Each structure stands twice: as C-alpha cells, then as structure tokens.
Amino acid sequence: MDSNALDAVERVRHGGTIDPHVVDFSTNTNPERPSGITPVYDAALAASRRYPPDDHGEFRAAAAEYVGCEPTQVIPTAGVVAGMRLAFSVVLDPGDSAIVPEPTAGEYAREIRLQGATPVGVAHDEVLEVDPESHDLVVVCNPNNPTGETVETDDLRSFAARCRDAGTTLFVDETFLGFTRRPSVAGEPGIVVVRSLTKMFGLPGLRAGYLVASGKTYDRLDVARVSWAVSTPAVDVGTYCLGREEFVERTRKRVEAERLRMADRLAERWTVYPSDAPFLLFDVGTDDPDDVLDMAREQRFALRDARKFTRLDNHLRVAVRRPRENERLLEALTL
CATH class of the missing domain: 3.40.640.10 (Type I PLP-dependent aspartate aminotransferase-like (Major domain))
Structure with missing residues (x-):
C-alpha cells in the first residue's frame, strides 16, 4: 500500500439498511441460505x-x-x-x-x-x-x-x-x-x-x-x-x-424467473436494462429518482440509489428477492 495515497482516498459508500422493518432491495445478497x-x-x-x-x-x-x-x-x-x-x-x-x-x-x-x-x-x-x-x-x-x-x-x-x-x-x-x-x-x-x-x-x-x-x-x-x-x-x-449444488440450482431458477417477471413489470413504466444478475438497473425517465426512493421507503422498501455509480444520473437498482417480496414491491411502486 502506498502511504502517500491514504490522505487522498475516501471510503466507498454502500447500500443496505439495518432497519428490521424494511425489506432491503438495495443489496444483492440472496435472501435465502442453505439449510444445515x-x-x-x-x-x-x-x-x-x-x-x-x-x-x-x-x-x-x-x-x-x-x-x-x-x-x-x-x-x-x-x-x-x-x-x-x-x-x-x-x-x-x-x-x-x-x-x-x-x-x-x-x-x-x-x-x-x-x-x-x-x-x-x-x-x-x-x-x-x-x-x-x-x-x-x-x-x-x-x-x-x-x-x-x-x-x-x-x-x-x-x-x-x-x-x-x-x-x-x-x-x-x-x-x-x-x-x-x-x-x-x-x-x-x-x-x-x-x-x-x-x-x-x-x-x-x-x-x-x-x-x-x-x-x-x-x-x-x-x-x-x-x-x-x-x-x-x-x-x-x-x-x-x-x-x-441443489441450493445453487434452485436459486438460479428462482432468480431467472423472478428477474424476468420484475423486468416486464418495471418496463411498463421505466427503462429497464438487460441483466444476468440478481438485480435490475432501471432509468426512471421523467420521474424524480428521489420521489421513487421515498415512495418505496414509505412502504418499507429500500432501493439502491444508482446515481452513486459513475456515469449514472437518473437510475435506481433493485435486487431480485423472493416472489412474495418482489410482488409487494411492484405493488408499492404502483406497477
């Protein structure tokens, strides 16, 4: 590590919430884990x-x-x-x-x-x-x-x-x-x-x-x-x-199906980018990103403000979670 760099480099801000009453769609971790x-x-x-x-x-x-x-x-x-x-x-x-x-x-x-x-x-x-x-x-x-x-x-x-x-x-x-x-x-x-x-x-x-x-x-x-x-x-x-292996395969199938379903619903209102990952990036168009984030938060959902990423200025990111949680979020976003 270069000691001369330490005074000029800052820590990276991440998404996530510790509020137990909020469903966290801002991080991309699997909401399930293997049994045992x-x-x-x-x-x-x-x-x-x-x-x-x-x-x-x-x-x-x-x-x-x-x-x-x-x-x-x-x-x-x-x-x-x-x-x-x-x-x-x-x-x-x-x-x-x-x-x-x-x-x-x-x-x-x-x-x-x-x-x-x-x-x-x-x-x-x-x-x-x-x-x-x-x-x-x-x-x-x-x-x-x-x-x-x-x-x-x-x-x-x-x-x-x-x-x-x-x-x-x-x-x-x-x-x-x-x-x-x-x-x-x-x-x-x-x-x-x-x-x-x-x-x-x-x-x-x-x-x-x-x-x-x-x-x-x-x-x-x-x-x-x-x-x-x-x-x-x-x-x-x-x-x-x-x-x-069975857990991994089951997770892949769930994420593939839910990602497609969520992308179709989000695309009814916003521009959704193609994804092979357990999350979707979308451009909220003429809507104010802060209004969308607030609307989700009022319904106890946390989304990722993707404007923190370089080259993005009107974008949000949403994780793919369990089917029931995904449906609740889509309903909260009036989709």
Whole structure:
C-alpha cells in the first residue's frame, strides 16, 4: 500500500439498511441460505479456540470443484474486497495504470488508488476493446454491477490472451457469475479471479471468499497473503455451502424467473436494462429518482440509489428477492 495515497482516498459508500422493518432491495445478497449451516457454524466456533490451519485444504478443494480449477490455484480470503486488496498489492506499483469499467462498484478504483496506481475509467461494455499494453491491470466485473450484463466467455478468453502477451494482469470479479450458467475463467493463465460466498449463499457477515490464480502470480499471492486471515467458521461454513449444488440450482431458477417477471413489470413504466444478475438497473425517465426512493421507503422498501455509480444520473437498482417480496414491491411502486 502506498502511504502517500491514504490522505487522498475516501471510503466507498454502500447500500443496505439495518432497519428490521424494511425489506432491503438495495443489496444483492440472496435472501435465502442453505439449510444445515447452524451446526456447521457451532462446531467451527468450538474449534476456534485453536488457530485455523493455514492451508485450508478442504475449502480450497471445495472452491476448486465449484469453479472448475485446481485446489492449488485457490487463495482463501475474507471476502471479495480483501481478495481485491491482496491482488492489487501484488500486481500494482505506485504510478501504474489500471483500467476500471464504468459504471461499476467503487471499491476497484479505491483499492487501486491505495496502491498508488491510477484507475482509468472506461465504459463497461468497451473494456475488452482497450489496448492492454498501455496498462498494468484491467478489471472486468462479470456480470457487471450495477448493469447486470455478462461478457461472452470466448471474448473474455481472447482478451485474456492479449493481456498475457502484453504482460498485463486481467482481474475478473465473478461475484455474481454463480447466478448464471456461464463457465468461470478461474485457473486460466494470466487471469486473477475473485469469488465470494456473500451473494449466492446470503452470508455477507461471514466474510468468506477466494482468489484463483496460476503460475508466478499465484506464488506471489500465496507469499503475500496474511496468515490466518480467514476464520475457522468462515472456512468451515464456506466449505459446506460450496457443496450445496441443489441450493445453487434452485436459486438460479428462482432468480431467472423472478428477474424476468420484475423486468416486464418495471418496463411498463421505466427503462429497464438487460441483466444476468440478481438485480435490475432501471432509468426512471421523467420521474424524480428521489420521489421513487421515498415512495418505496414509505412502504418499507429500500432501493439502491444508482446515481452513486459513475456515469449514472437518473437510475435506481433493485435486487431480485423472493416472489412474495418482489410482488409487494411492484405493488408499492404502483406497477
């Protein structure tokens, strides 16, 4: 981390509400989680009187099986942002240049700046058109947040080959890819993939995730990672969740069906963008975004004010939750 950057970088504001009386459509976590977690957590808590194993072998194996890579390519992390910081600290030096899609999550630019590097914003659907030789890192969020669009796998692989030839690291955030049926690029040469258990398994407070890399990049990440950075409960519950194939498939089907239904209803009034993720971005047109947010809040629903994202000025984002909750929200929005 570049100490000179600390005085100029601010924290990123996120959505979410802690009000128990409000249904939170502003965050994209699964409102459901796999059954059977509690006894796994309780057993892990009892085992937490000891330091966790530093290799996390079972977790690595479960993560590798989930994305289709080798266990020796997995680096456990305390969530996506921790993985992001580790990766950026290894591949970036002060003065480096990094491509960041826009609009997208603000953490990428923040973590790049903390390394003393410069984030260069590019329209999210034009990132694969940049010349990687002019930059040291390229970030791809797939599906992108907040737009929800995915990159074609073949196009991403072709771009990865260009990055390898240029000696540029390609960092792919697959946080939401598990909601789709597209294959991961985890384990492919020259790519660092980051994954999370937060979104699919509805466990944002657990702080569990992982990086996938190969070759020298993996070796450097493994040396740089903090010892015992991931807790025993996070590792054990994460290992359990990664094996719940039926839960993942059931979640995909629910999200696919509800996303389509919600998009159709929202499109009766506003412009809705195509999405492969568990959320929808929409432009409220001639309506005032603040009025829509207030209208939802009065009915005890929280939406995400997407105007916080770069390049968006009239947009809101809504998560895809359970059918009954989704219907109540649509009715509250008079759709």
